[in-house]
Amino acid sequence: MTDDIDFYFDFSSPYGYFASTRIDDLAAQYGRKVKWQPVLLGVVFKTTGARPLSEIPVKGTYALHDFERTARFHGIEYRQPPVFPIATQIAARATIWIRDTCGDEKAIEFAKAVYRCYFVDGIDIGQSENVVRTAALLGHDTERLSEEIAGTDIKDRLRKEVEQALQRGVFGSPFIIVDGESFWGFDRFDQINAFLRDGTIRSKNHP
Amino acid sequence: MTDDIDFYFDFSSPYGYFASTRIDDLAAQYGRKVKWQPVLLGVVFKTTGARPLSEIPVKGTYALHDFERTARFHGIEYRQPPVFPIATQIAARATIWIRDTCGDEKAIEFAKAVYRCYFVDGIDIGQSENVVRTAALLGHDTERLSEEIAGTDIKDRLRKEVEQALQRGVFGSPFIIVDGESFWGFDRFDQINAFLRDGTIRSKNHP
Numbered sequence: 289m290t291d292d293i294d295f296y297f298d299f300s301s302p303y304g305y306f307a308s309t310r311i312d313d314l315a316a317q318y319g320r321k322v323k324w325q326p327v328l329l330g331v332v333f334k335t336t337g338a339r340p341l342s343e344i345p346v347k348g349t350y351a352l353h354d355f356e357r358t359a360r361f362h363g364i365e366y367r368q369p370p371v372f373p374i375a376t377q378i379a380a381r382a383t384i385w386i387r388d389t390c391g392d393e394k395a396i397e398f399a400k401a402v403y404r405c406y407f408v409d410g411i412d413i414g415q416s417e418n419v420v421r422t423a424a425l426l427g428h429d430t431e432r433l434s435e436e437i438a439g440t441d442i443k444d445r446l447r448k449e450v451e452q453a454l455q456r457g458v459f460g461s462p463f464i465i466v467d468g469e470s471f472w473g474f475d476r477f478d479q480i481n482a483f484l485r486d487g488t489i490r491s492k493n494h495p
Numbered sequence: 496m497t498d499d500i501d502f503y504f505d506f507s508s509p510y511g512y513f514a515s516t517r518i519d520d521l522a523a524q525y526g527r528k529v530k531w532q533p534v535l536l537g538v539v540f541k542t543t544g545a546r547p548l549s550e551i552p553v554k555g556t557y558a559l560h561d562f563e564r565t566a567r568f569h570g571i572e573y574r575q576p577p578v579f580p581i582a583t584q585i586a587a588r589a590t591i592w593i594r595d596t597c598g599d600e601k602a603i604e605f606a607k608a609v610y611r612c613y614f615v616d617g618i619d620i621g622q623s624e625n626v627v628r629t630a631a632l633l634g635h636d637t638e639r640l641s642e643e644i645a646g647t648d649i650k651d652r653l654r655k656e657v658e659q660a661l662q663r664g665v666f667g668s669p670f671i672i673v674d675g676e677s678f679w680g681f682d683r684f685d686q687i688n689a690f691l692r693d694g695t696i697r698s699k700n701h702p
Contacts, residue, residue, distance in 0.1 A: 336554050346666045347543050361686050363698045459553045475682035491570045
C-alpha cells in the first residue's frame with residue numbers, strides 16, 4: 289500500500305516535536321507522504337485520565353531530563369521552553385486554516401516553524417500573537433488568519449478532528465497510524481521503519 | 496566506573512520482562528554486572544497516581560498490542576498471560592530470600608525463571624504455589640522458602656527496598672540506573688548502551 293501516513297501530534301509535546309523532525313524523511317524512504325494532524329492532548333487526556341508528563345510527581349522530573357537527553361541522543365536541536373506545557377489550540381487552528389487555504393505542504397511548513405519557535409527559540413506559541421507572527425514570516429495573510437483562529441468555523445473543525453482522532457484510538461503524542469497499524473511515541477520509529485519496509489513486524493531472531 | 500548497574504523491575508511488567516532478557520548481556524559488553532531489584536508497581540504508583548497500563552481506557556488496548564508486537568520486533572518469546580496484571584509481592588519476596596541465602600547469581604536465575612513462567616508459560620506467578628514450584632525446579636529449599644515468604648522479615652525487607660527505590664526516583668518498570676543516570680523503559684536500551692560506551696549521551700550529529 290502507498291496510503292498516506294497519519295501523524296498526530298500536540299504542539300506542546302517534546303516527543304511530538306522530535307517525531308516532527310524525522311517523520312517526513314522516514315516516510316519518503318518508502319515513497320509515502322505524511323498527513324500532519326494537530327490534536328489537543330488536553331482533550332485527549334480526559335478520556336484516559338492522563339496528565340501532562342511534567343506535572344506528575346517523580347516522573348515529571350525524569351521526563352524533563354529525558355526530553356533533553358533524547359534530543360541530544362538523536363542530534364535534534366532542543367531547549368526546554370520556559371513556559372511549559374501550554375495550551376495549543378491556537379497553533380492547531382492556524383495549522384488547519386493554512387491546510388485548508390494553502391494545502392498540505394504549506395501546513396507542514398508552518399507546523400515545523402511553530403514547533404521550532406517553541407522548542408528551539410523558547411517562544412510561547414500558546415499566545416496568538418506568536419502564532420500569527422510565525423505565519424507572517426512564512427508569507428501568510430495574517431489579518432485573515434487572526435480572524436479565522438478566533439472564529440467558530442475553525443474551532444469546530446479542530447474539535448471534530450480531535451474527536452475523529454479519539455475514535456481512531458489516539459491517546460498521546462506523537463501517534464502514528466500506518467495502514468491501520470498504530471504506533472505511539474518517538475521511540476517506536478524503529479518499529480515504524482520495519483513496518484513500512486516489511487508490511488508487518490517480523491521477529492529479528494526468526495526472519 | 497565499573498559499578499554495578501541497578502535494574503528495577505516488577506514481575507507483572509511485560510517491558511520489565513523484555514529488559515530482563517537483555518540487561519545482563521548489555522552490561523557484560525562493558526564489563527559490568529547487574530543488580531536485580533524487584534519492586535512493587537502497586538506501591539510505586541501511589542506516588543505518581545499511575546494505574547496499570549492495561550486498565551487505562553484506549554491506551555490499555557494499545558498496550559496489549561504493543562507488548563506482543565515489541566516482543567516480536569526484538570525476537571523475545573512472549574505470550575500475553577491469561578491473568579494480567581497480578582500482585583507480585585510473593586515473587587519479589589522469594590527473590591530477595593534467595594538473594595540473601597544463595598547470592599546474586601541464584602537470585603537472577605530464579606527471577607528469570609519466574610518471568611519466563613509468567614510471560615512464556617502463562618502461569619499465574621501471583622500464586623504462592625507457582626512461585627514455590629519455580630524455586631523447587633531450581634533446587635531451592637521450598638519448605639524454608641514457603642515459611643519465609645509468609646513471614647514478616649522478608650516482607651519488611653521488600654518494603655524497605657521499595658522505599659529506597661522510590662527515594663532514588665524509580666517510578667516504573669523497567670527502571671535502570673547507571674552511574675547515577677536514570678533510564679525508564681525497555682525503549683531506552685539504545686541510550687543505555689551509548690551511555691555505557693561513552694560515559695555520557697553525545698549527539699549523533701555533533702560527535
